[in-house]
Amino acid sequence: MMEIRFHGRGGQGAVVASRILAAAAFLEGKDVQAFPFFGVERRGAPVTAFTKIDEKPIRIKSEIDEPDYVIVMDTALLSAVDVTQGLKKGGLVLINTEKSAEEIHEILGAEKVAVVDATEIAIRNQLGTKVQPIVNTALVGAFARASGIVKLDSVVQAIGSEVPRNPERNQQAARDAYESTVVMEFS
Amino acid sequence: MIPYDKLPHTPIASVNSVVVKTGAWRTFKPVINYEKCIRCMICWKFCPDVSIRLEDGSSYPAQSERIKETIKEAPVIDYDHCKGCGICAEECPTKAIEMVPEEK
Amino acid sequence: MVRMLLTGNKTTAYSAMRSRVQVVSAYPITPQTTIVEHIAEFIADGLMKAEYIQVESEHSAMAAAIAASNTGARAFTATSAHGLLLMHEMLHWATGARLPVVMVNVNRALGPPWSVWADHLDSISQRDTGWMQYYVENNQEIFDTVIMAYKVSERPDIMLPSMISQDAFYLSHTVEPVDIVEQEVVDNYLPPYDPPYRLDVNNPAGFGSLVMPNHYYEFRYKIAEAMEKAKKYIKEAAEEWYEITGRDYRGLLDCYRCEDADVVLFGAGTMMSTAKEVVDWMRAEGKKVGVARIRVFRPFPGEDVRKVADGAAAIGVMDRAYGFGRGGAFFNEVNSALYNHRNRPPTKNYIIGLGGRDVKPRHIRAIFNDLLKVKDEGLDEEFRWFGLRRENMPEEEI
Numbered sequence: 281m282m283e284i285r286f287h288g289r290g291g292q293g294a295v296v297a298s299r300i301l302a303a304a305a306f307l308e309g310k311d312v313q314a315f316p317f318f319g320v321e322r323r324g325a326p327v328t329a330f331t332k333i334d335e336k337p338i339r340i341k342s343e344i345d346e347p348d349y350v351i352v353m354d355t356a357l358l359s360a361v362d363v364t365q366g367l368k369k370g371g372l373v374l375i376n377t378e379k380s381a382e383e384i385h386e387i388l389g390a391e392k393v394a395v396v397d398a399t400e401i402a403i404r405n406q407l408g409t410k411v412q413p414i415v416n417t418a419l420v421g422a423f424a425r426a427s428g429i430v431k432l433d434s435v436v437q438a439i440g441s442e443v444p445r446n447p448e449r450n451q452q453a454a455r456d457a458y459e460s461t462v463v464m465e466f467s
Numbered sequence: 468m469i470p471y472d473k474l475p476h477t478p479i480a481s482v483n484s485v486v487v488k489t490g491a492w493r494t495f496k497p498v499i500n501y502e503k504c505i506r507c508m509i510c511w512k513f514c515p516d517v518s519i520r521l522e523d524g525s526s527y528p529a530q531s532e533r534i535k536e537t538i539k540e541a542p543v544i545d546y547d548h549c550k551g552c553g554i555c556a557e558e559c560p561t562k563a564i565e566m567v568p569e570e571k
Numbered sequence: 572m573v574r575m576l577l578t579g580n581k582t583t584a585y586s587a588m589r590s591r592v593q594v595v596s597a598y599p600i601t602p603q604t605t606i607v608e609h610i611a612e613f614i615a616d617g618l619m620k621a622e623y624i625q626v627e628s629e630h631s632a633m634a635a636a637i638a639a640s641n642t643g644a645r646a647f648t649a650t651s652a653h654g655l656l657l658m659h660e661m662l663h664w665a666t667g668a669r670l671p672v673v674m675v676n677v678n679r680a681l682g683p684p685w686s687v688w689a690d691h692l693d694s695i696s697q698r699d700t701g702w703m704q705y706y707v708e709n710n711q712e713i714f715d716t717v718i719m720a721y722k723v724s725e726r727p728d729i730m731l732p733s734m735i736s737q738d739a740f741y742l743s744h745t746v747e748p749v750d751i752v753e754q755e756v757v758d759n760y761l762p763p764y765d766p767p768y769r770l771d772v773n774n775p776a777g778f779g780s781l782v783m784p785n786h787y788y789e790f791r792y793k794i795a796e797a798m799e800k801a802k803k804y805i806k807e808a809a810e811e812w813y814e815i816t817g818r819d820y821r822g823l824l825d826c827y828r829c830e831d832a833d834v835v836l837f838g839a840g841t842m843m844s845t846a847k848e849v850v851d852w853m854r855a856e857g858k859k860v861g862v863a864r865i866r867v868f869r870p871f872p873g874e875d876v877r878k879v880a881d882g883a884a885a886i887g888v889m890d891r892a893y894g895f896g897r898g899g900a901f902f903n904e905v906n907s908a909l910y911n912h913r914n915r916p917p918t919k920n921y922i923i924g925l926g927g928r929d930v931k932p933r934h935i936r937a938i939f940n941d942l943l944k945v946k947d948e949g950l951d952e953e954f955r956w957f958g959l960r961r962e963n964m965p966e967e968e969i
Contacts, residue, residue, distance in 0.1 A: 299746055303576055306748055312576070315745035339848040341708075341741045341841035342931045471789035476669035476730050476797075478790070479768055480777040487783065 281334040282429055283344045287363050288353035290323040293416030296442065297351070298329035300420045303438035304430045305333040313338050326361050333429065347371060349427055353398070353415055355379070364388050374426045374461075376415050381464035394426035396461040398453075405453040407446065414450075417443065421454025425461040432458045489516065493551030495566040497544055501528040503563035506538040510555035510564060518549040530561070577749045579742030582710040583649060583675045584609030585749075586717035588619045589757045590673070592647040593764075596624040596635035598654065602687065604677045604743055606649040629654040633661035633672075640670040641778060643769035645721065648672070651739065652679035655693045659700070665732040666701030666794060668779045671724030671764070672732040673717060674702075678840065678891075679739045680926040688927020689738040691840065692892035695900045701794050703733040703801060704869040706839035708825075710747040713737050715818055718752075718761055719808045726804055727767045729797050740927065741841040756815060798870045805867060823872035825864035826879065828854060832861030834942040835879050837905055838889035839865040842923070842930040849935040860939045865901055873908035881914050885946040887938055891924045898922070898954050917950040923957045934958065937967035 284301060288294030295316045302314035310333050317328035330344045346366045352375040357363065364373060372392035375384055378400075381393040398418035408414035417439050424432045435458075436451045443450045499510075506529065511519045524541030544555075556564040577585065583606045587595065595614075597607035613619035622639075626632045629650050636646040650658060655676050665672050680690035694704060703724065705716050713735060720733035737743060770778065782790060802823060809820040827847045829835050836846055843864035853860050863879050865872070880886060886909075890899020897903065898920035909915050921938055924930040938957065945951065958968045 299576065302746055306576055311748060313745055313747055314576075315740065338747075339844045340932060341738075341745075341845050342929050345931065468785055469789075471792050474786065474789055474793065475768070476793065477667060477778060478780045478782050480780045 281332055281338065281340075282349070282427075283347045284331040284333070284349040284351065284423075285344050285347040286327075286329040286331075286351045286353065287357050287361055288327050288329070288416070289357065290325050290327050291412060292327070292353045293414050294327045294329045294353060297353075297416035297420050298331045300417065300435065300438045300442045301331045301423065301430065302333070303442050304420070304424070304434035305331075307434045307437055308430060310335060311338050317343070326357060349374065349423070351419055351423060352376065353419060358387065364390055372426060372463075374419065374423055376419060381462055385464070385466050391467065392463070392465050394422065394461055394463040396422040396457050398422065398457055401453050401456045401460070405449045405456065407449055407453055417450035418453040418457035421457035422461040424454075425458045426463050488547045489550050490545075490547045493549065493569050495551045495553060496546065496569055497549065497551070497553065497555050497564045498567050499542065499544065500563045500565065501541065503530055503561045504541065505530050505561055505563075506534050506541060507560060508540075508542060509558050509560060511542045513554050513558045514549075515552065515554060516548055516550060518545045519543065519555060520545055573751045573753070574748050575751055576746045577710060577751075578605075578744055578746055579710045579713055579737045580605040580677070580744070581609050582713050582749050583717065583737070584613060585751050586675075586714045587621075587647045588613055589714075589752065589754060590647070590718050590721050590761060591645065591758070591763070592621055592673075593644040594622045594624065594636065594639035594646045596626055596632045596639065596646070596648050597650075598626050598629050598632045602650070602652040602654050602677075602679060604649065604651055606675060606677070610647075610649075629657040630661055633658040633665065633674075636672045636674070637661060637665050637668060637670055638770075640665070640672050641668065641770045643764065643766050643771075645725075645764040646670075646672045647674070649675045649677070651677035652681060652687075652693045656681070656696065659697065662697055662700040662702055662732070664779070667790070669730040669794075669797075670732060671721065671730055671766075673720050673724060674732070674734050675713065675717065676734055676736045677739050677743045678706075678736045684926075686926045687739065689741055689841070689924065690891055690926050691736070692925075694734060694736045695892045695894070697734065698869070698900055701731060701798065702869060703731055703798070703805075703867070705733065705735045705867055706865060707735060707737050707742070708841055708844040708864060708866075710737075710742055710745070710749045711818065712820070713742065714749055714751065715812060715816065715820060718757055719805070719812055719820065721764075722761050722808045723801055723804045725764050725766070729801050729804060730767070731794070731797055731801065736840070738841045750816070752816060760811065760815060802867075802870050802872070805870075820866065822875065823867035823870070824875035824879070825866045826875070827862040827864070829861035829863055829879055830882065831859060832883055833859040834885045834887065834939065834946055835861045835863050835883040836887045836889060836935070836938060836942065837863045837865060837876075837901060838891070839868065839901060840891060842889065842891065842935070845930060845932055846935045849932050849939065852932075853936065853939055858939065858943065860943075868901070868904075871904050871908070873904075876905055876908040877912045877914075880909050880912060880916055883916050885916050885942050886918045887921055887942045887945075888918060889921045889923050889938070893922050893925065917945055919945055919950060919952070920954045921957045922954065928958060933967060937965075
């Protein structure tokens with residue numbers, strides 16, 4: 281089973297991102313589960329969401345403590361949340377940043393780091409505002425590249441069904457992010 | 468007493484209880500003087516225990532023949548269930564119902 | 572077959588749609604869930620033909636469902652936590668009036684302290700209302716159970732209401748793939764509701780009137796008799812659904828690898844799904860453990876509990892609610908089924924997961940290991956508040 285944890289802020293679309301990723305894997309015939317951290321959400325407050333993907337039916341209903349992948353929607357979260365908590369050995373962190381993978385590795389110490397400037401991609405595709413860009417679809421596209429566990433085509437198709445507003449621009453953001461994601465391994 | 472398997476799922480009353488004959492509770496009973504009755508059915512409407520039935524009125528006298536011809540039904544008291552509350556006598560606009568002591 | 576990714580709440584709305592419910596009454600404020608919002612959308616969009624009645628409280632929601640059911644309509648409502656508690660008086664009424672209302676409850680903790688998280692105390696508190704009670708472990712089971720519940724409830728010789736409980740967040744807010752069975756298939760399985768009695772302006776009658784002590788007793792017995800009889804029909808309804816869908820709900824007690832198990836863990840809801848996975852892990856390590864999920868709590872599958880006890884050397888019961896007497900309700904019922912039975916393995920109660928405390932695979936593993944110790948060394952304590960924050964808390968409970 282692959283377990284993916286999303287870190288975002290209320291309003292950035294972390295919960296929708298977890299569903300898009302689940303829908304993409306579902307399209308590929310996998311069993312999936314997606315859920316928000318069971319809390320009381322507010323705009324701006326740190327938000328956690330989860331996706332589980334497996335070849336066989338997923339029976340475990342508990343929250344994800346030891347993710348294989350962590351997706352961080354905003355570097356400012358790094359000071360507020362321990363995003364790598366419980367990350368499996370060899371696990372990957374995908375982060376929305378202008379920084380390089382080396383710089384992120386310096387900060388987080390993760391062995392595998394993927395970086396993408398999802399904010400720039402979102403603004404370029406007119407998703408959200410400059411102050412609050414909607415980066416979730418770009419990040420799921422980047423995740424397809426960084427993890428290889430879902431295909432970009434599936435992500436694009438899932439955005440079509442899960443995102444009611446501006447699906448085309450969101451699909452383009454996912455494609456752009458897929459192209460520009462940089463993945464690095466450190467040992 | 469009715470055995471459990473002969474009872475319905477839940478008590479359903481389309482007429483007064485067939486099990487409990489509340490008529491025995493009476494000390495006064497209403498008696499309709501059909502010659503004063505104008506078939507307004509106010510007694511039937513007010514009876515809190517559905518103890519006044521409407522029956523074919525042709526065999527009952529009435530205040531006038533015209534009433535009998537226009538209104539085919541007459542109120543009849545169900546003495547098995549009437550508790551003798553006297554509301555019908557109180558409401559009757561022509562004072563056609565009298566409350567009479569039950570014979571001991 | 573249409574497989575969709577749905578939350579438990581949306582799945583519930585689809586189950587009401589496919590059951591062709593005719594009246595939905597609901598009170599929309601917290602602790603209500605999005606179930607009734609989705610149903611309202613379905614009706615507004617013309618996808619569902621039903622009367623939607625917005626009432627002024629949960630008590631009224633149930634009263635309206637009762638009245639609707641009494642006219643011969645298929646009635647549905649949904650609630651949660653304190654909303655369910657406010658319905659309490661009317662729950663008894665639905666039973667006594669013998670009306671097959673079906674309701675989905677999102678299992679949530681009761682306050683104070685205020686909480687919106689998973690806990691079974693809300694529905695367990697309705698244990699003696701005479702409602703059939705189902706506890707489900709995934710979203711698919713919600714959909715399937717609502718439809719099967721109508722089939723059983725509406726039988727002329729049953730005529731009792733059903734409550735289907737799903738864990739808050741673990742199902743209500745979690746997206747899973749769900750097979751939404753086609754309408755024609757459901758229609759074939761679940762014919763329109765045709766009650767043996769109903770409120771009818773052309774044939775007026777009073778329902779639920781007073782009876783004297785010389786008959787009240789018999790009416791209660793008849794409820795008990797119908798509840799007992801429902802066991803057979805629940806199995807039959809599940810058998811027929813299995814033939815159509817291949818999904819197996821044929822046991823009131825959902826036994827997983829119990830046959831040759833040394834220790835068996837009872838419980839209800841989503842944590843039992845997690846437990847099944849842990850059973851497979853521990854079996855691979857050679858530990859003979861099994862799970863008995865209480866899928867139907869009312870009627871209570873006492874005979875099935877006895878069968879499990881015949882094979883097991885120790886029994887654990889997890890309760891996601893506490894009754895402030897001798898342990899949780901499930902523990903009490905399991906014990907009660909066993910006291911007059913010849914085989915009585917030691918039983919141990921684990922109070923766990925209250926107020927949405929996450930029940931993790933490592934917790935279940937620890938409980939199985941604890942039970943294996945009970946099997947070898949005998950019962951150490953009857954009640955264990957598993958995961959209670961305290962000094963020197965064992966690592967496995969964190």
